[in-house]
Amino acid sequence: MSAVGRALRVLARGSRDHPGPAAVATTAGLVNGGTMVLGAAAVGWTTDHLVLPVLDGRPVGAATWWAGAGVILGVSAVRCGTIWVRGVATGRVQHRAQAATRRAVVRRYLHLDLAWHREHPPGRLLAHAVSDVDAVWSPVQWLYFALGMVFMLVGALAQLALTAPALGTVGLLLVAGVLVLNVVYQRLLTPRARDGQAARGDVARTAHESIEAGPVVRSLGLAGAEDARFAPEVERVREANTRMAAISAVFDPLLELLPTVAVLAVLGIGSRAVSAGDLTLGSLVGVCYLLLTVSIPLSVLSRFLSILPLAAAGHERVEAVLDAPTATYGVVGGAGPDGPALLEVRGADVVRGEATLLHAVDLTVEPGTVCAVVGATGAGKTTLVDLVCGQIGPSRGEVLVDGRPLDDLDLARRAATLGLVGQSPFLFSTTIRDNLALDGHPREGLRAYTDTELWTALEVADAADFVGALPAGLDSVVGERGATLSGGQRQRLCLARALLRRPRLLVLDDATSALDPRVELRVLARLRALVDDGGPTVLLVANRHGSLAVADRVVFLADGRVVDAGTHDELRERHADFRDIVSAYDGGRTDDEDRAVLAG
Amino acid sequence: MRTAPFSPADPGLADLADLGPRSLVALGIRVTPVLASGWVVTVLLALAAGAGRIIAPLTVQRAIDRGLAPAAVTHALEVGAAALVVAGLSSWALNRRVQRRTERALASLRREGLARAHEMSATTADQVRSADLVARLTSDVDTITTFTQNGGVQMITNLAQLLLATAVMAAFCWQLTVPVVALALVLLLSMTRLQRVVARRFAVVRADVSTMQGVVAEAVIGAPVIRVTGTADRMRAQLDEAVDRTRSSQLRTLVPLHGNTALGEVAISTMTVLVILLGVGWTTHQQWGPAPDLSAGQLVAMVFLVTFFVRPLQFLVQSLGEAQNALVGWRRALELVTTPSAVVSGAHAVDLAGGPVGVELDAVSASYAGGPPVVHDLTVRIAPGQHVAVVGESGSGKSTFAKLLTRRIQPLGGEIRLGGRPLGSIADAALERRVVIVPQDPFLFDTTLGQNIAVGLPDVVEADVRRVLGDLGLADWLAELPDGLATRVGVRGDRLSVGERQLVALARTALVDPDLVILDEATSAVDPATDVRVQAALARLTEGRTTVSIAHRMATAERADVVLVFEAGRIVQVGHHGDLVVAQGPYADLFAAWR
Numbered sequence A: 001m002s003a004v005g006r007a008l009r010v011l012a013r014g015s016r017d018h019p020g021p022a023a024v025a026t027t028a029g030l031v032n033g034g035t036m037v038l039g040a041a042a043v044g045w046t047t048d049h050l051v052l053p054v055l056d057g058r059p060v061g062a063a064t065w066w067a068g069a070g071v072i073l074g075v076s077a078v079r080c081g082t083i084w085v086r087g088v089a090t091g092r093v094q095h096r097a098q099a100a101t102r103r104a105v106v107r108r109y110l111h112l113d114l115a116w117h118r119e120h121p122p123g124r125l126l127a128h129a130v131s132d133v134d135a136v137w138s139p140v141q142w143l144y145f146a147l148g149m150v151f152m153l154v155g156a157l158a159q160l161a162l163t164a165p166a167l168g169t170v171g172l173l174l175v176a177g178v179l180v181l182n183v184v185y186q187r188l189l190t191p192r193a194r195d196g197q198a199a200r201g202d203v204a205r206t207a208h209e210s211i212e213a214g215p216v217v218r219s220l221g222l223a224g225a226e227d228a229r230f231a232p233e234v235e236r237v238r239e240a241n242t243r244m245a246a247i248s249a250v251f252d253p254l255l256e257l258l259p260t261v262a263v264l265a266v267l268g269i270g271s272r273a274v275s276a277g278d279l280t281l282g283s284l285v286g287v288c289y290l291l292l293t294v295s296i297p298l299s300v301l302s303r304f305l306s307i308l309p310l311a312a313a314g315h316e317r318v319e320a321v322l323d324a325p326t327a328t329y330g331v332v333g334g335a336g337p338d339g340p341a342l343l344e345v346r347g348a349d350v351v352r353g354e355a356t357l358l359h360a361v362d363l364t365v366e367p368g369t370v371c372a373v374v375g376a377t378g379a380g381k382t383t384l385v386d387l388v389c390g391q392i393g394p395s396r397g398e399v400l401v402d403g404r405p406l407d408d409l410d411l412a413r414r415a416a417t418l419g420l421v422g423q424s425p426f427l428f429s430t431t432i433r434d435n436l437a438l439d440g441h442p443r444e445g446l447r448a449y450t451d452t453e454l455w456t457a458l459e460v461a462d463a464a465d466f467v468g469a470l471p472a473g474l475d476s477v478v479g480e481r482g483a484t485l486s487g488g489q490r491q492r493l494c495l496a497r498a499l500l501r502r503p504r505l506l507v508l509d510d511a512t513s514a515l516d517p518r519v520e521l522r523v524l525a526r527l528r529a530l531v532d533d534g535g536p537t538v539l540l541v542a543n544r545h546g547s548l549a550v551a552d553r554v555v556f557l558a559d560g561r562v563v564d565a566g567t568h569d570e571l572r573e574r575h576a577d578f579r580d581i582v583s584a585y586d587g588g589r590t591d592d593e594d595r596a597v598l599a600g
Numbered sequence B: 001m002r003t004a005p006f007s008p009a010d011p012g013l014a015d016l017a018d019l020g021p022r023s024l025v026a027l028g029i030r031v032t033p034v035l036a037s038g039w040v041v042t043v044l045l046a047l048a049a050g051a052g053r054i055i056a057p058l059t060v061q062r063a064i065d066r067g068l069a070p071a072a073v074t075h076a077l078e079v080g081a082a083a084l085v086v087a088g089l090s091s092w093a094l095n096r097r098v099q100r101r102t103e104r105a106l107a108s109l110r111r112e113g114l115a116r117a118h119e120m121s122a123t124t125a126d127q128v129r130s131a132d133l134v135a136r137l138t139s140d141v142d143t144i145t146t147f148t149q150n151g152g153v154q155m156i157t158n159l160a161q162l163l164l165a166t167a168v169m170a171a172f173c174w175q176l177t178v179p180v181v182a183l184a185l186v187l188l189l190s191m192t193r194l195q196r197v198v199a200r201r202f203a204v205v206r207a208d209v210s211t212m213q214g215v216v217a218e219a220v221i222g223a224p225v226i227r228v229t230g231t232a233d234r235m236r237a238q239l240d241e242a243v244d245r246t247r248s249s250q251l252r253t254l255v256p257l258h259g260n261t262a263l264g265e266v267a268i269s270t271m272t273v274l275v276i277l278l279g280v281g282w283t284t285h286q287q288w289g290p291a292p293d294l295s296a297g298q299l300v301a302m303v304f305l306v307t308f309f310v311r312p313l314q315f316l317v318q319s320l321g322e323a324q325n326a327l328v329g330w331r332r333a334l335e336l337v338t339t340p341s342a343v344v345s346g347a348h349a350v351d352l353a354g355g356p357v358g359v360e361l362d363a364v365s366a367s368y369a370g371g372p373p374v375v376h377d378l379t380v381r382i383a384p385g386q387h388v389a390v391v392g393e394s395g396s397g398k399s400t401f402a403k404l405l406t407r408r409i410q411p412l413g414g415e416i417r418l419g420g421r422p423l424g425s426i427a428d429a430a431l432e433r434r435v436v437i438v439p440q441d442p443f444l445f446d447t448t449l450g451q452n453i454a455v456g457l458p459d460v461v462e463a464d465v466r467r468v469l470g471d472l473g474l475a476d477w478l479a480e481l482p483d484g485l486a487t488r489v490g491v492r493g494d495r496l497s498v499g500e501r502q503l504v505a506l507a508r509t510a511l512v513d514p515d516l517v518i519l520d521e522a523t524s525a526v527d528p529a530t531d532v533r534v535q536a537a538l539a540r541l542t543e544g545r546t547t548v549s550i551a552h553r554m555a556t557a558e559r560a561d562v563v564l565v566f567e568a569g570r571i572v573q574v575g576h577h578g579d580l581v582v583a584q585g586p587y588a589d590l591f592a593a594w595r
């Protein structure tokens, strides 16, 4: 089916999905179309029965006067009412359908694979959710109007045929001409509309990227370069729009003037009929009036049809999102057992594109222990963390929690089991309280947290002091991505958020990197105490002494492979690379010395 | 041309909410003059197009008036056909002309908008969500295209037609024209009233759309966090709420908007009746006043003429919704473009002397968005070429200090001088690439590794990029990448590890070779071995340049010429590591915790 045909089908579905307003709009549209035919008839009738007799000096009764005024005004009143009702009902369908599609698109974003997200810049996703969805439903604004107009056209043509068959042919030719023109119009417009929508997506992507890049643009004086990058994309939108305009510049006037051409034709043919006595002057006037009125429905119809290619383009882009594969999860639900979890990774490979990021990784973290992952930059630590947290799937091997494949767990069970503090802290632009609590307690039926619980978690993350010092405390709003906080403050809130959820396995990806040594030490000591107190199993990525000192076991990762595992001292003895990393800043202190520092 | 852009509480974007439609259009034309360029020709074309559309009823009238004599009909047909050709051609030309100009204006509006987003003061930028700025460059501007493509140009033709029809009607029969025009004026007046309500509601719609974009952006950018915390339901509720709120505010425009259209319809149909009845009545009741003398054909033609007056009016009324939406979209785009630039340039701007840059702060304090000061009484002297380390507890104001030096925020009090010149009056052009900050989470563009490193300098060659990577000891890392410098780094550098992103930012900075470089935890995610290596290399590369390194890794402080210790927004200790570590105070505590 053609793109336009698909767009029409979508519109039909939209009407079915909102039957109430669609029915009202259709009815109002049809009645409105009817009033236009009636209006023409009323003018014709008034001419024949009132105007001509009066001007000829024949007597006309008051009743005729009132009838003339009444008919015309009555028809207008009905038309006016239907315009209002049709407009409101049409808007209901359009905006409701828009909202429904938009919801579907943005909800899809929540369930698409994270790998998919990585490939799709946020700016473009914004364009899908806003401009493409708008485009899909924009023809609705003309749909019911156009339906009524089709009805009116049929009525007008019938009337025309009854009045004068020869003139009816002119009318038919007119409508046929308009339709043919429209089909050609569509053909030409479709590819251009598609280009336009695509270019709009690119503009949104670049604009978003450039604005997010604000600081580096200022610092390096890239404003000119950014403009140079943006300009061709803006140009592409401009060109696409201008090319659409070039088409419409030809077709719009053509479609608009065609009825007037028909009027002239009718005049040519009709004048002869009138002189021959086959037609009254009133009928001829009525026909001319009708044809001029027909130009309104034809232009509405044309507007409706000309907007379809854009809708089709939007639809294609929206469908691409809705058809993308969602992430799949297991079915095992519930909160699961209590107490620290056992984590095992067995022979896991992670492949992304052509690169193998992890090779046959084996890892076991016993319940209630702290395991540190050490490795150089780019060794694959974050990849391992993502794997363990189910953010990415292994291409070979498996991840087991308490001996059960992670893949078997549903999302809620995972959320109740795992806690992750990522390497780049992310906060929502809402209050601190909302950022911490999110949905509520995942292990206890999403119940709300008490303030005591919130403050305890903040205490462990060493964030209670600064949150307490904020004028609005827990109810302070943190700005986009937590912009109103310092880096270390953001990171501590993320830590508190993870702790609050009482995960059975807590994963920290370099989660103390933005903390000063004193705070870091305090946080790590409290974390260790928590673990010793029956708290979570901890997997932490860290390269520094302080973190290694709280670890029971250390895993050394290099180039995506587990090189060795053991205690800090063992690894330091066995691997020069390892020594390089952990001792780069100091003269090589032992675990015992570290513990002494930690304790003191 | 602004200098000293130091105002304590920076406002957000320009606020044009109170601007009426006429001033808005005037402003729009001032911003993008191309819109009004060659308006004489545009007006002539519109008049020709409108005139062509009016000829038809006149020819009909003539023909009917002459009793449909064959000669009259033929003549009428010829004139009518010629008029239509003129109308068609001038409509075509008008369409092209207006749309081209509009699109050109919109293109420059987008470009200027983005440029302004980069020029506005950083504090303003911080106050606006990036999704809102994106909306002002995209969906808001698109409303104008939608409008011009779907009736905007016809609106001009119709306006011309309306004026011409009025003139012809008046010439034809002024007695009937007066009531028609009077009615139209009443209609217009009452409609502008309602239209104000409609405008307000459309403004709410655009604002809600922008908020919705913000929520969607958050859902997309925060996807990993949402996934791992299993809080898709919460986010979904927020998304639904934002989508539904937009829908509700859209629905709220409908009743007044279409009420207005319907109102127009009443007035319009009244006009036709008025002409017919009044015309006929008047001819027969001469006592009403100076009566028009109409034949049947003339009255019919008058009705046609009224149609040609009424139809454009009807069209204008129907297009009000789109027009209003476009006007609001335009206003939002213009608000971005007319936000004052904070760029310091022009005659008052001073240059920054060449060579390493010295830094002096005198009693500087600063706050965010009108809040309480977060740093107080900073008085510092950094000699040209010195390597300064800044340490202190988290939240003590170190990054704020860095933002002050790079003019990201403006001091509340006190003075900052770079190279002896007041920072506030140094030209932006003099600071670009000479004073550079490397943040903890550097921004990478979604292009190749090589382009990300070379981004500061347009005309570097690949060899330079390789050299700088080599100098930083990163040649091995580069060699391991299968695609080398052509490696695509992904959205925000997502395909690189966090540490690798920081290395890219360092290489980028080293290539630019600034005179004052500020490293704000620039290597926090880099493993210690690489960090030590890269820092040493960087120190070699920036030998003789002024360097300010903010770091939690005390190794940085150990190597620095001078250490500044921050606590609770103040500099509490200044000195060399060797002296500070033995003195009692926060530095010794931090170092002990580190050791």
Ligand SMILES: Nc1ncnc2c1ncn2[C@@H]1O[C@H](COP(=O)(O)OP(=O)(O)OP(=O)(O)O)[C@@H](O)[C@H]1O
Residues within 6 Å of the ligand: A352, A353, A355, A357, A375, A376, A377, A378, A379, A380, A381, A382, A383, A384, A423, B494, B495, B496, B497, B498, B499, B500, B525, B526, B527
């Ligand atoms: N989508 C991808 N495609 C190709 N390579 C990738 C992709 N994502 C990451 N990589 C590469 O995989 C390697 C491991 O990345 P990872 O983020 O796991 O490192 P890391 O050990 O966490 O490093 P850091 O200490 O810097 O955080 C890096 O070399 C990175 O460039």
Ligand SMILES: Nc1ncnc2c1ncn2[C@@H]1O[C@H](COP(=O)(O)OP(=O)(O)OP(=O)(O)O)[C@@H](O)[C@H]1O
Residues within 6 Å of the ligand: A483, A484, A485, A486, A487, A488, A489, A514, A516, B126, B368, B369, B371, B374, B392, B393, B394, B395, B396, B397, B398, B399, B400, B401
């Ligand atoms: N944009 C902002 N709006 C309001 N307050 C802010 C903003 N940025 C920082 N602050 C506040 O200013 C204070 C100083 O923050 P700053 O970022 O300078 O700290 P920092 O020393 O760099 O800390 P860290 O070591 O954690 O990065 C903090 O209390 C922080 O909450």
Ligand SMILES: [Mg+2]
Residues within 6 Å of the ligand: A381, A382, A383, A423, A509, B497, B498, B499
């Ligand atoms: Mg990492």
Ligand SMILES: [Mg+2]
Residues within 6 Å of the ligand: A486, A487, A488, B398, B399, B400, B520
């Ligand atoms: Mg900081």
